[in-house]
Amino acid sequence: MSHQIPLGSSVPQVNCLDLWREKNDQLVRQAKVAQDLDLSLRRQQLAQDALEGLRGLLHSLQGLSASVLVLPLELTVICNFTTLKASLAQRFTEDQAQDIQWGLERVLETQKQLGPRLDRGFRGLWNSVLHASAVLPQLLPALHHLAGLQAALWLSTDHLGDLTLLLQTLNGSQSGASEDLLLLLKSWSPPAKESDDPLTLQDAQGLRNVLLTAFAYRQGLQELITGSLPRALSSFHEAASGLCPRPVLVQVYTALGTCLRKMGNPQRALLYLVAALKGGSICGPPLLEASRVYRQLGNTAAELESLELLVEALSIPPTSEVPHFLIEVELLLPQPDPASPLHCGTLSQVRHLLASRCLQMGRTEYAAEHYLDLLALLLDGSEPKLSPPPCSSGLCMPEIFLEAAAALIQTGRAQDALTVCEELLRRTSSLLPKMPLPWKNASKGTKESPHYPLWVSATYLLQGHAWVQLGVPKQAISEFSRCLELLFRVTPKDKEQGPASNCEQGCTSDETLQQLRAAALISRGLEWVASGQDTKALQDFLLSVQVCLGNGDASFHLLQTLRRLDRRDEATALWRRLEAQTKLLQENATWSLPLYLETCLSWIHPPDRETLLEEYRTFLLEPCDL
């Protein structure tokens, strides 16, 4: 864009410098006017125009050889340009670094110090410029402003070493002085602006405050992640004590809550979280954090309530904040990271969390409802809001289906559970390997299928339980058999990536496979028992004990069946072994199984094991005494 300055035109007695100044001031005013506009398009356009104007002005200024007289204005224009550009793009880019570098070189040009440009990096440039500025005190205010922008750029790109050195030089301290960036930032006092200086979008002092808050918060987050909690606490306090915009304050308070919770101060954490909630429109992270605090306190009702509130909060479409044309704290914060402790996830993730917590805490009615809501949210295409499946948290869609089915069975809605399972099978049917199934003779002769997804067998297992609940044992047994047939095709050690299920890896643990086999065998065995076919049941229970040695339930069921069949000797032997095992088991019974499997295992759990064991003791020991 060519920019024309009316050199020596209509206005007499005005020199170029004044004209340029006037132009700068006018453009800054224009940007500020744009700032206050409501119409986003018009606003954007005005700001863009101001940016182009500043670019043109800068070109005019830099077209002439550098002179000390013009340099303060030129540096101010660079600052304004960089500020507007970064805030419009909402990030710093390589361009801005170049603009700053060019400004520095122009300063050196006046000092005839512009030697070979290759061997000195930014750090060297700044050193020379700040040394040169000792001779040129009139440049200092603008240079400090530029240094503030450089600091912001380095902060946002994590060049903390360079930043420390720059601040040390700015403060005039000796090298080897304080390395603490926070202290350095605090002790840096940019010279105040004179009233007749050219206008700026943001002054150096304001920039320093933003830097201070942003750095304190960044450092606190880092310390929170690495686990040095007391230091994180003080960093967050520092960030909160500065001037900070509301959304950032909410984040800082939430971080304080997280920090205090981890330090074992849940009550104080809650105080901060309440403050965060009062703070502004963004209430996702504090609510999630509150639910964690209540969970730690064991207050399930409050935990679930805060999760429900969180779901509600996330259901409201977020109002997009209009960014100011300034370097703001948000601009200098790290990109939101799903792994961060302050990340609150999406609506579907939170819904899933709520549903699974309900299921775990035994509030099955609610759990079922929440699961159904979640499935509706995920599957209903007409829903205007799209949400990602919570796959990033290690879960996958099939597991959500399975958990939903388990929750439905738990509440006695077997028919609904069957529907969910059928939907799961229908949607993934094309992914299943071609195999000789009894009802369909595939043309291709296939033998083994090591990658058969576990969740398909789990679906059969749940379907079987649904049929049990509906009182159709025949159907149930056939489902269990189908499940077992599939499960025994899977070779446990084969951990190769199965087809198309990217999160299958998580599900294919050997433990899960064993427990799933045991669960299926026990379930079928119980059905045989119910229909009076004890020998068949005995077979299944025997097999389940072999399959999963650690599963005490299988042994109990086996024991009971042996007693019913009056096979006293075997029962005694088993009982002795069981007694010995019980102590061992209680120690290492902490596997983390998928939630649906846990739920399923709870259904086949024999009631009150201890009384049973006592009963057997008397029953079995009597004949021995005789």
Add this chain to the structure above:
Amino acid sequence: MAGLVRRVHYLAGFSGPAAGPAAGRPRVLRPGAEIFLSTGRELVHVYDPEGRQLTAVYRLPAQVWHLEVLALRRALLVLCARRGVYCLSLDPARRSVSPSDGDHEDGELLSPVIPVDPDTCVLADATLCAFTVLDDKLITLAQGPAQWKVQLFECPCPGQDPRAKGPIGEVELSTYTPPEGSPGKPRAPHFLPVLCCVSPPGSRALHSHLQGPRGFMLEGALFGLLFGVDACLLESPVILCGLPDGQFCCVILKTLVTSRLAPGDPKALVKILHHLEEPVIFIGALRTEPVAEDLEDAHSDCLVALGHRGRTLAIKASWDEAGNLVPELREYCLPGPLLCAACGGDGRVYHSTPSSLCVVDLARGGAPWDAEQPDGPAGLPSLLCPASLNVCSAVALAVSPRVSEGHAELLALSAKGRLMSCSLDLGSKTPGPTRVTAANSGRKIKDLLCGIGTVSERVSSLKKAVDQRNRALTCLNEAMNLSCALLSSREGPRPISCTVTTAWCRQELQDVLTATCLLENSSSFTLARGWALCLQVLPSSPAAHLDSAGSAVTYTVPVDQLGPGGRREVTLLLGPGEDGVLSLPLTVSCALFLSLREVVGGALAPSDSFKDSSLDGCPPDVLPEQGGICLPLSEHTVDMLQGLRFPGLAAPPAQAPGDPVDTFLESCRRPGGEPAGPESLRAKYLPPSVAAIRVSAELLRAALGDSGSGVSLCCTTLQWLLAENATVHVVRAQALSSVEGLAPDGTGLRLDVREVAVTDLCPAGPIPAVEVQVESPSLANMCRAHHAVVGRMQRMVMEQAARDSSPPDLRMQYLHQIQANHETLLREVQALRDRLCTEDEASSCATAQRLLQVYQQLRSPSLLLL
């Protein structure tokens, strides 16, 4: 595919696509009865094939990059280069026709051009590069400062203002390297990215008529295999992106959210399917296997992506021996460059190259032996054989939806802007002889005429290619002749020569030394386009400046048409540079260079108007980037003697009438003035350094061919020494035997030539000799000048030795002694230099002092040449 019977109808002509690299992407759409078309310029045409007329022409504010039709909403979405997406209503009632604006271009049909209201811009974003429509969602791809960004919007309706709503989902794709360009202003992308929507079989999108023609429904197995079980369970459509850097990636639509709600983690949301390593120009899907009887609708079972240079990727789902799903992925190489492509029914992919429109059959591979597959639904063919349809340079293709068995209809837009409809008989059955009826023969004649039209267009493009190749061959032939002539004439005058002369001149308040290279073509050949004169200035500096040795500068000057007897002069600035230092001697070497790329590149690239738009900057692989012929011409050393200035000798009367201010300034800048710096101080307070060299007068006389013209030998010698200096004529005119001049850095330097007699060397008596004395307050300059003088003497002696003149009787013992002396001194120099390397600063100063002394001793008694 010999049985491909085709019929081509020309429907209409439009102004052809804009040439040049900034061209848009031409596009043809036929969603229903009407044909929508843009040639890459600012216009969008709506054509009615039944009535054979244009029904509307819209003028957009910038080049059209993409368009989609929302058939149900009767709206047209248009992406304008660097503007954004415009939504135009297709209802005639809502068009604001202004007949006054009915200008028409290139004699095309008279139809009202409807200028598009800027208010219809529904998505103003200068960075948008592509978009597509799926159901009621608009998916865009924008080029961010460092990344591509996919955004999801509610699809706008004409007349409705969607600007208030932000994106409802977005994610950033991988990083890319932004193209070179002025910072701040994004350059027009050379290739635009492509987007394509695919849906799983059960999804609702099937029943939606809003779906653009770019949407495909994939078979469940392939869909799940490529995009995962989550996409299957969500029954989510997937956006496929083909980027100009060759990346081919997918985004599951239902996983997108706005970044404010939660960050879209690209690692979780974006999956890279493949990397084509060349710009992706087309993504599509097709059915390769025959449709089973019990299935009513056939979903595509093969995904294809085509790269600009012809690399083609096809992905299918297949089952391994164990019955597991595995992806079958094949890469083919079609002859490129490809301009556009389209997927037809029956597993056919149509693609257009500048020379022909071709079709490949992914179901059968086009090869007859592939037809005999052992098992029914087998995999992809191992080889693709493109069959040409003899339609050249189509820039946009659309397959008509009305396809009956074994029959296809293609809409093609040719490079010259002609809209054609091609009917293809794809079945191999040859039509039997039919009874010729009147109507039949009429149609036949029409077909023949059409065929002639196509052939003539093809012929003209081929002719152009042949011409280009011929020109390249002629050029290469000339280059060959020239190389032979130059390389064979090692002795004697070369047919093409380059001479270098130096002179001082004023430039921007500074005296600079310039070298003028004169290229003379005395051969019978012409240096044509593509030749360049390469001048390399190489500081062959003394040891003191070893560190600057690497800074050779090469100037390349195109020699544009230099016929026999022609001359071209090039003036180079030798120095002093910005640092004020001119380090002599310099070597200027001249060479001729022929860039093969410039000469041949055009001919190897497919020949026609597309070269400009699509091939600029991506040369064919055959030619290396720097490939060429280099013929060295000459090498010239610029030393101190050429760099000397003699302001004192310049004829004063010439300057007298000059501007008094100039004279004053001149006098201020005079060397008599006070140059600053240590050198001048040294000059003031230290005695000047002196070195001398003696040459026997006889030798000089023989060498200089002094024929006793009355000029003394000293004068001749001085003239000879300064022969390449611009001031030599003054020296000659004034018959000087000693001159005082200025070194490039402004210190004085004196050359003194006098006759001496060397007494103690020859038993026969004193030998008359000439002594050349170099004197300068600056030691460095003295050394340089001495070096230059010695160099000249050496060359002269070598030449003389070749001519064999017998040396006079010498007192050998004396010579031996001199040699012995010098050898001890040299040894000391070596020792001192070694010491200099190891010592610290204080003592090294003394060593350096000593070294200087030894050098001084080495020079005197001065070198004697006999």
